[in-house]
Amino acid sequence: MVKVEAKKRTVSKKTKRSWRKHIDIKDVDKFLENKRLDERLGTPFSERLDSELFVIDNERNNEPVGTLTTKKERRLALKQKEPRCFAILKPHTAVPDPIAKRNRVKTPEERKNPITRLKEAKRKLNGQLKLKEKIAERNKAIAESKRKSRFKRGDFTTDIWEDKPVTQSELNSEWLISDTIRHTLANTGQKRKRVPEILYKKPSILPAVEAPHPGTSYNPSYNDHQELLIAIAEKEKKLIKEEEHLKRVTTKMFTKVTTEKKTENWINELSEGLPVKSNKNSEDSNVEDTDPVVKSVNPPVKNAKKTLVQRRKQKEQKQLALKQAKEKLEKKKVADVYKLRLLEKQLTSKELKAKKLREKRMKLKQRKMTEPKTLNKRKFEAPEPDFQMANELAGSLRASAPVGNLLKDRFKSLQQRNILAPSALILKRNKLKVKRFIKPDHKIPLQ
Template sequence: MMSKTTAKAVKVSKNRKKSWKKHCPVDDVEEYLDNKRFNERIGGSAADKSDESLFVIEKTANNALLSEDKQKATKAPKESKLKSIQSDIKYFKLLESQSKVDPISPRIGPKETKRTLLNDDKKFAKLWPQKRKQYLRAKQMAEERKAIKADPKLRYEFGFDLWGEKPETHPDDEEIEELIDYQEVLKGSKPPKVPKHRYNKPSLLPSVEVPLSGQSYNPSSEAHQSLLAMAHDIEVKKIREDQHFTRLVEDHYVTKASAPNDQTWSQEMSHGLGLSDDEDNDIEDQTEENDEKISHQLIRADKKKTKAQRNKELLQKQMSLKKKLEKGLKIKANEIFKLKTYKKELDRKDKESTERQMRRSERIRSKLFKPKRMSRYEYSSPDVELNLTQELSGSLRSMKTEGNLLEDRFKSIQRRNIIETRTKQTFKRKYKLKKIIKKSCKDPIL
């Protein structure tokens, strides 16, 4: 037979709390403590208690117990059975409260009633004069609703002209309607009101302008000459603007002939230093003239004023102040007789303000016939479409066409402020392209 071998106990270091917790089992200690806590909760273990506390010898009949038994017998069998099960089984007893202290009951105080006109005398005395009409109106409406509910025929009244004037609305009803409209706008169920200027045109210019009589395929000589003169004036104006721009540029920038060189720079830098003989003579002449002027000046002693002179000046100042005050009082007294002049001045100011308003309205109206500045580019009117005298022909078939229909419509939209002024955008590269020849394309070195 094989003998049983017991496993050797593994020796482990227990010099730290971590190793103690890991290698020392404490299950039996925890079980003992749990039992002890349970006994404390239920009033102690039965082994520690005496027989008198656990058992009672009944010698006389207990009337209270008999009455309880009678009550149990009279109750429904299901209820008595459930109670007997609950009283007998240990788990139901554990669910019951073992504490001797009564549970905390919530404090239910008196309900706070809202103070209104009906239950508060002070509020009634204070607010009744203001709220009287509103309260009576609400009461009347409530009575009407009750009457309508009682008799549905009262909902519809046909004793009025359907196409007549609108009935008078109560101010309270108007406020309610405004609130309803406001709520609909907030919810998004009602579309917002479109402003009046939404349908105003940005310009009063016609969408299609009637061409001039000189632009006809068979115009009169006068109309054609006036068209040529107009085109000539436009071209002259453009040339003058270009010349003005070149003049401005020439004033700011120096030409190559008048540009400074080394010789002129040295002359400018040495000017005033007395390096030339002429400059030395000029400096000597100036110093002599200054000396002569200083010698001719007379040196006079300061004369002090006497006491009589000072008194005289003081009297004169007082007299002038007195005259000024008297003059101011006279002017104020005479202002009463200037009512006509004031009236004329007020009429003149009113007339000026009306004229100013007229000019302003006229200016605003005239702007509607001109293109606005809606972008960084200014609107430039297209060239006048015309044919020269030798290019005119009496028939449409042999007529030489001028202009472009698409460009004309595009300029018309810009002129009427429908779109902003635009120019043709050219592609500008920020850096130069670097050209590199591929190695395979290079010429072979022999």
């Protein structure tokens, strides 16, 4: 059977779009690809010289082929070998860099005009410096002095017991204030550290150790012991009274409701506002509908102007009211002259009231000075006073039982004197709750 060749299809290449679509550019792409490969790898091997492809080995190899070196020599060779991490930094192509000369951004000093640079150099030689240049020079000198005076590690040449602080006898004068002394020292190359004023003040006026109540002794007198017990009883009564008050205004205020009453109240609350049929409401609506008189919400207003007589009378009334107000004011001024005693009494009572208020504020201020300040979210809780009942008193130090804790007492004293912030004993640390669950693919079906 004779093979029939298919007739080659002819297409139109009139436009650029059809030309690009039907033109065969495989040979051009292949040529360009070979060209790029040659640029990357260099000159083709077919065009290179033998001297470029082959090298004559003239060196003698004393080491026998196939002999293994020792472990030490292998490690040394690996150490001297170039790390593989630096291979990425090497060029992986033979194509030269298209930008042979890279541009570098010049500094502001380099961008200046040569004439301007020459003028600035002459100005600096003459000692004419700008303010920012003076500040920079001073800061540089201070940094250099700090660097030199910095303690060097391992330097034990100085004896700290022999060094004595240098005292400025001229500056230690009653005529110079602290700001003047600090300014003088700073400008003469020396410095004096300013100690905060709070370091000279105690955080609280309370004493470090307070004398205990005489009734807490192991062998107290009868009166002292009774005074201590009465004070503790009064404090306990006050606490009980507060608890009863809280119960009265919270728990006892609300009565118990039965289930039936609760359900009824719930139904009434839900049905509030719903339409309910009632005869009274229908009668009221009928009465409203049958009312013959219909009143407008916003009735029309007549535009009736006032007559001249009405305007004159209105003006006379205003003038009369002003005249009466002035006469009343004059009468009050005359009457106030005879009220000097009353005014004096009012001023005296006002001054007395201000004095009482001032004394009250002073007492409050004195009381607040003894109270602990708010240092954090917790409030200071005073420790419970230590006491013993009459039957627990032994009469001798040897037979008495230990009462109180010295460490706890000192800790509470530090909190009360605003040295430590109030804290609470945390017995259990709150850990983050992690939700645990079984993955669906790990579940084992029971059925």
